[in-house]
Amino acid sequence: MRVTERNDGLVDRCGEVRGAGGAGRAGEPERVVVLALDGVYPFELGMPSRILGAADGRYSVVTCTVDGRPVRTNADFTVGVEHGAEALETADTVVVAPVAPVAPARVPPDLPDAVAAALARIPPDARIVSICTGAFVLAAAGLLDGRRATTHWQVADAFRRRFPHVDLDPDVLFVEDGRMLTSAGAASGVDACLHLIRTDHGSDLANTVARRCVVPPFRDGGQAQFIEQPVPEAGPASTAATRAWALERLGEPLTLTDLAAHARMSLRTFARRFHDEVGLSPGRWLIQQRVAHARHLLEASDLTVDQIAGRVGFATGASLRQHLHAAIGVSPQAYRKTFQAVR
Structure with missing residues (x-):
């Protein structure tokens, strides 16, 4: 398995090493806060609630925006949430959902002040997960500097140009490096969520959740992103x-x-x-x-x-x-x- 697991020796607020059971506070479910930014992909936005929410009450999943207001999706509707960035202060795990456009070369080099301020509210011991282009947000905040990470293969070149201090591996489904877990496009977010369950509570529960959600129970994080490579168009004197x-x-x-x-x-x-x-x-x-x-x-x-x-x-x-x-x-x-x- 090519997933990197660098143990930073992080300790949660209960004094327990993170990953020893997944609970942020004794006797309570792991608190997962999903951050939705303007242009969010609705499919991926719902993944943590759907997958982690099927884990027999082991996780409590809430969604927030930077100001508690509705955000536009990349589809033809907006989503409203009940929480603002203050929810991030209570998180044991934070998930940053992907944002449009798919070619984030157009994303500003610097994070908007409101987004930077929201990310600054994440506790220093919280686990942080990105799905697809959510890695651009974490990288822009400097959270991935010096770490291995991944994102969707289509935007790998743009990512490398923007963030040369991140060790990008675009050929895998997800990468875990210390408290950072980055995943590639779309369904790899499901793989990442199942990996959290498997890490926190073991394979039996992860497999049960996979059956409930009718998804493959395990795809190795080091597995390639199955990129299609079509034959180029013919041209003069072509092969x-x-x-x-x-x-x-x-x-x-x-x-x-x-x-x-x-x-x-x-x-x-x-x-x-x-x-x-x-x-x-x-x-x-x-x-x-x-x-x-x-x-x-x-x-x-x-x-x-x-x-x-x-x-x-x-x-x-x-x-x-x-x-x-x-x-x-x-x-x-x-x-x-x-x-x-x-x-």
């Missing part, structure tokens, strides 16, 4: 026709010579042009396509791992396991268990 030809023959032992011959180019010219168009070497691209096809067969068929390996062009099941794990951080069995379970 697109050869890529299409190769995709129909993934089960064959294709070589660079085979590909160049089909494209009627020299090896050197083909390799250079291929890389210019795709951004990968032909060999690396073939591996990606074989892994992608293997994933489809793991989801949609009952073929054995060895049978799938043969159909997608890997010599053995062991080779498929190696390449799948390198690509997305999980085994074929784990991948199939997760995705066949939700078909």
